Amino acid sequence: xxxxxxxxxxxxxxxxxxxxxxxxxxxxxxxxxxxxxxxxxxxxxxxxxxxxxxxxxxxxxxxxxxxxxxxxxxxxxxxxxxxxxxxxxxxxxxxxxxxxxxxxxxxxxxxxxxxxxxxxxxxxxxxxxxxxxxxxxxxxxxxxxxxxxxxxxxxxx
Numbered sequence: 001x002x003x004x005x006x007x008x009x010x011x012x013x014x015x016x017x018x019x020x021x022x023x024x025x026x027x028x029x030x031x032x033x034x035x036x037x038x039x040x041x042x043x044x045x046x047x048x049x050x051x052x053x054x055x056x057x058x059x060x061x062x063x064x065x066x067x068x069x070x071x072x073x074x075x076x077x078x079x080x081x082x083x084x085x086x087x088x089x090x091x092x093x094x095x096x097x098x099x100x101x102x103x104x105x106x107x108x109x110x111x112x113x114x115x116x117x118x119x120x121x122x123x124x125x126x127x128x129x130x131x132x133x134x135x136x137x138x139x140x141x142x143x144x145x146x147x148x149x150x151x152x153x154x155x156x157x
Contacts, residue, residue, distance in 0.1 A: 010064045034075045038071060041064070106122065
């Protein structure tokens with residue numbers, strides 16, 4: 001939808017015209033009317049003209065062309081009515097949220113993991129997030145069997 005918004009703004013007009021255009025194009029995308037959206041994008045690209053090779057990314061002609069190309073290349077993945085009917089997500093937001101959580105909890109600042117230990121770290125995080133008692137069982141296990149080296153600790157003499 002970011003491409004649709006950018007294209008609707010880049011096509012020009014008053015603030016109100018740009019917003020109305022965005023809402024119309026967004027509805028078409030949401031309703032699965034990708035053909036109408038592509039006709040509108042092609043018309044906007046044609047009206048704006050071709051951007052010169054050295055045009056900046058912010059040039060409206062570049063924004064429009066990128067949006068049109070993105071929609072054209074991904075229109076087969078934009079079957080939102082079917083996705084909604086099947087109860088499937090229509091956004092990458094849930095996946096992006098999990099990635100952010102992973103990065104913050106596992107790869108965050110002041111966190112250093114040996115590659116060989118990362119799988120165990122992930123298992124601990126999964127146990128904590130599952131709230132099914134695994135974390136409590138882990139911490140109830142005597143320390144010598146859960147040592148970082150995965151070997152029992154030597155007994156003190």
